[in-house]
Amino acid sequence: GENVEQHPSTLSVQEGDSAVIKCTYSDSASNYFPWYKQELGKRPQLIIDIRSNVGEKKDQRIAVTLNKTAKHFSLHITETQPEDSAVYFCAARRGGGATNKLIFGTGTLLAVQP
Amino acid sequence: GAVVSQHPSWVICKSGTSVKIECRSLDFQATTMFWYRQFPKQSLMLMATSNEGSKATYEQGVEKDKFLINHASLTLSTLTVTSAHPEDSSFYICSASRETGYTFGSGTRLTVV
Numbered sequence: 001g002e003n004v005e006q007h008p009s010t011l012s013v014q015e016g017d018s019a020v021i022k023c024t025y026s027d028s029a030s031n032y033f034p035w036y037k038q039e040l041g042k043r044p045q046l047i048i049d050i051r052s053n054v055g056e057k058k059d060q061r062i063a064v065t066l067n068k069t070a071k072h073f074s075l076h077i078t079e080t081q082p083e084d085s086a087v088y089f090c091a092a093r094r095g096g097g098a099t100n101k102l103i104f105g106t107g108t109l110l111a112v113q114p
Numbered sequence: 115g116a117v118v119s120q121h122p123s124w125v126i127c128k129s130g131t132s133v134k135i136e137c138r139s140l141d142f143q144a145t146t147m148f149w150y151r152q153f154p155k156q157s158l159m160l161m162a163t164s165n166e167g168s169k170a171t172y173e174q175g176v177e178k179d180k181f182l183i184n185h186a187s188l189t190l191s192t193l194t195v196t197s198a199h200p201e202d203s204s205f206y207i208c209s210a211s212r213e214t215g216y217t218f219g220s221g222t223r224l225t226v227v
Contacts, residue, residue: 034215043207043218044158089157098211099146099165104158 002027004092006105013080014113021108023090024072030092033073034102035064038087047088048075080112116142118210120219127198127226135193135222137208142217143188144210149181152205152221164191198226 003026013019025033031052036044050057050064050073057064061080066073077084090105117140127133137147145166150158162178164170164185172178182194191210195202207221 041205041221041223043220046215049215098213098215101148101160101163102209102216103160104150106157109155 002030002092002094002103004090004103004105006090006108008108009106010109010111012111012113015080015082017080019075019077019080019084019110019112021075021088021090021110022072023074023092023105024070025092025103026071027092027094028071029094031095032093033064033066034091034093035062035075036089036091036104038089038107040087044089077110080110082112082114085110085112116140116210116212116217118144118208118217118219120208120222122222123220124223125225127224129199129226130197132194132196133198133224135195135206135208135224137191137193137210137219139189139210139217142210142212144191144212144217145188146211147185147191148209148211148216149183149191149193150207150209152207154205158207161193195224198224200226202226 006023034049037047038044048062061078063076088108091102094100119138147164149161152158161176162170162172164183166185170183185191203226208219209216
């Protein structure tokens with residue numbers, strides 16, 4: 001089955017700096033890769049996603065890149081702010097649509113220091 | 115937007131008792147519901163996938179007789195933790211699939227004492 005590894009497990013940056021979180025996946029049939037932000041005790045919130053037919057996607061300060069050959073994808077947050085502090089999870093899903101399960105990475109605790 | 119209502123948000127129960135968690139899709143039909151468990155400072159671990167009107171598919175290592183899942187309608191799925199023990203204490207969260215993606219419930223914090 002799919003296995004998703006995520007690094008680093010914790011990341012501390014200064015406000016205004018960039019943060020990068022990396023994930024690798026094992027199933028070459030995976031074609032959908034979302035990123036979620038989860039605050040303590042809350043539900044995960046989708047922040048950006050990318051499909052396998054695209055190499056990069058950007059939404060304001062957030063971007064995701066995908067390297068299908070290497071089977072890894074990364075989240076980039078620029079100009080970090082204290083409110084970006086949270087746990088971030090990557091996930092991967094096989095083709096076939098949303099009836100297929102999401103497999104989550106191990107999570108990254110991002111702390112943005114004011 | 116699409117909303118999944120999950121109840122209760124927290125529950126404390128005694129060892130040996132059963133607890134039922136409900137997830138309702140309020141403004142869309144959820145043909146597939148995923149149930150996750152999340153221990154403190156850990157990731158979301160998929161427990162099972164349920165499709166409306168059929169038996170749930172459990173992930174390896176998840177006891178189907180202990181975690182009963184019912185998905186009797188397109189708007190309601192339930193997870194019952196039977197004979198709960200302290201090691202079942204966790205954050206349980208459902209996720210409904212839609213054409214455009216996934217909608218998560220708000221989660222249930224279960225504490226077994």
